[in-house]
Amino acid sequence: MASPADRRAAPEPWLRRAGRLALLSSLLGLLAVLAWWTGQRDLQTPLVDVSSPRDAWVGPAIRVALSEAPVASAVLRIDGAFTITAAGKSPVLHRGTSLGTTTLRVTSDGFRLGKVLLAAKRLEITAARDPGLWVDGHLYRGRIRCEQDANQRLRVINLLPLESYLASVVDGEMPRDFGREARAAQAVAARTYALMSIREAPASALWDLxxxxxxxxxxGVTYTDSxxxxxxxxxxxxxxxVAATSGWVLTYRGKLFRPYYAxxxxxxxxxGTELFPxxxxxxxxxxxxxxxxxxxxRWTIDLSVTALSSKLKPLARSKGRTLTAISVIEPVASTGPEALSRFRVRQGQQSFDVTGQDLRLALASDGAKSPxxxxxxxxxxxxxTGRGHGHGAGMCQWGARGQAAAGRTARQILEHYYPGATIARAANLAPAR
Ligand SMILES: [Zn+2]
Structure with missing residues (x-):
């Protein structure tokens, strides 16, 4: 890891030759200009753009699946009054003044919340207080929807306004000390990604992302760790x-696109197309x-020939080869610095090719961090010897941090990492469907 000192430039020759007085007056002048410039910059370009309250954008609601796979049960807690309805229908199945920690399970004809049986395949839980709904130790804004799948497993989905969702994503995706402009850039990228997820979700989908x-x-708003x-x-x-970038999104030729970041x-x-067609x-x-x-x-992994061969066996098998011991592993000419790494693995007379992404996945438990x-x-x-962390396409989050520290704005950061993209107001875009 480079220390900040590594990045300082050597003094210019003119500075070394200048007399003390001249140096002092130059420095004072420079400081005055710097103070003026910093003040101007803060006034003129605080974030992506000045967003007055009347411009505050109200986005659509988003549906967030709280786990990637369906679960057997979920632990709920509700602060204050709540109602449970069969999703999409108005009759109330159950209501209460509050709910202590209670397990929700699937039954053959619906759900069981503690001792309460709820005869519906889809539930919607609304709390009078917002945020007031806890699921598995996380406090969420908005509503909770519980879906029973064909295998009697449970999907818990949080429905909430997009901008409320983004407030948690900015902290989830980027540390708080990464700088205001970096986090504003993160908010714009996350908003665009979320809007694309909403637009691209099939009509039958129960969640957007x-x-x-x-x-x-x-x-969510708060959560309990392990x-x-x-x-x-x-x-x-x-x-x-989120508020300072309200409604700002990334577009390409007037249309939203899914912005990757890592x-x-x-x-x-x-x-991007190296990994995401x-x-x-x-x-x-x-x-x-x-x-x-x-x-x-940068990261490094040292492996013996036997260890690397054994890690690559499943890869070889997927390519119709049987690997016992690697004879040689050599780079295959790449199509440019922005391409994935590629290698040819030889064993005697036979060989097969692997990409850096193949190796990243095969060696994840050994510490491979990128393709x-x-x-x-x-x-x-x-x-x-690896370079970077994550897939590497689109905005570099550590790079956004570095740019923010160098005084660059969220707009400059986004335009740097998404060349050719335009930052636009979502309200001004044509509807997608
Ligand atoms: Zn970078």
């Missing part, structure tokens, strides 16, 4: 990042010099 990094990390500590899932600053690109973002042109891949301080800017890497033979096996 997941609460995990499979979509965007969403923890040690029992209660943590904030959103904050004053995440709500401010923790650290390692110095060069990936061409439908990735829009603003994922062309660009150089990034702002993420060197990331924890996983871009190089491989060197060592005395005892192979050393894999």
């Amino acid at each position: 997941y609460a995990t990094v499979r979509s965007q990390k969403y923890l 040690t029992g500590s209660e943590l904030a899932g959103e904050s004053e600053s995440s709500r401010a990042a 923790a650290c690109c390692g110095g060069q973002t990936l061409r 439908e990735a829009a042109p603003p994922h062309s891949g660009i150089a990034c010099r702002y993420c060197k301080e990331a924890t996983w800017y 871009r890497m190089s491989i060197q033979r060592t005395a005892t096996g192979y050393r894999i």
